[in-house]
Amino acid sequence: VSVLRLNPSGYLILGMLRAGISTGYAIKRAVDLSTRFFWATSFAQVYPELARLEDQGYIAGRDEPRGGRPRKTYRVTKKGERALDDWLRSSRVPAFEFRDEGLLRLFFADALSDDDAIALVKRLREAAEHADRSFREDILPLAESAPAQGMRFPLDAARLGADYYSWRAKWFAQLQAELEAGGRPKS
Amino acid sequence: VSVLRLNPSGYLILGMLRAGISTGYAIKRAVDLSTRFFWATSFAQVYPELARLEDQGYIAGRDEPRGGRPRKTYRVTKKGERALDDWLRSSRVPAFEFRDEGLLRLFFADALSDDDAIALVKRLREAAEHADRSFREDILPLAESAPAQGMRFPLDAARLGADYYSWRAKWFAQLQAELEAGGRPKS
DNA sequence: GGAAGCATGTAAAGTGTTACATGATTTT
């Protein structure tokens, strides 16, 4: 009965619920402050997915209005716990996908003049620097409070994200320097 | 009239056509050997997109059967050239998106026993190493022939991909070592 | 003769994004 019929978005919600985040609204907000960098979501994904998970018995919901404002909280069922742990322990090769319009432009940049190509690379560097800064401001600080709650891995994941953006910014900075020097890349 | 109504997949096709790759089949294959890492595609995306681009006058197609086998080649029109160059020079912030199920698992790995967590990180490291190897075998060599055709940027893009996977593999290897040592990460 | 590769597409299902719509509560 315990086939892997959930997609990563489902496991994301299961994981957030088990971590004590109990409404759809709160899950979306938590994702924006944590996993957004490697797995984003939206309200229009979270709410239908919660309904599906409840339908299939992975989670159980109950109405807990706050004053006159409707509100529905969820908890993970035994079946949901099992599915989540199976997924974490699964040896299946995890999905991995990039969509990087900036690199696509770089790929075709030979069609540009030298100046335009340098301008493109400069913009890519600036975008990476901006991502680096906002990651360190918005996501890292929160992750740094995880170990105090007895969790180490959210911080590891965030460190990977921060390191990645720094690495990427440096990479584009070097390419920009090479182009401005007008030389070939050194090996 | 020259509004940016194309999405990156459209520009990918435009760019490949301008580079002299003229059928849908060949475009898909070229993508698998080049931009796949930062922008993948599929036959079911390429063919309808070619039809759309032709409809809107960005490309022009003609039937060029090979023997009894039907075959349609395309070339980029003036309008298509302009759209492609506008896109390359555009200052719009390029789309950037990750979908990384492995990092999602890592994020929730505090629910696992130490041994299971180490096993997970080990699998992530192995997946990164495998991606690194197959990138260097399947994509880099071809990119290395680009400069001989007077193009430098395909190789730069491929170098970024190769460097990324190596970096990632090293990152997971270090995390695995830390976990096996049972210690806290050293700052 | 058979296998691999070339070549083009459609159909269905699934996934995801954007915009819309509503209204209560809390903070300034």
Add this chain to the structure above:
DNA sequence: AAAATCATGTAACACTTTACATGCTTCC
């Protein structure tokens, strides 16, 4: 009193993947 935040959802559209369907040509 207004603005921000909490909270939940729907509808329409866009995009993507998987599977199917077909048949020719070239290489072994």
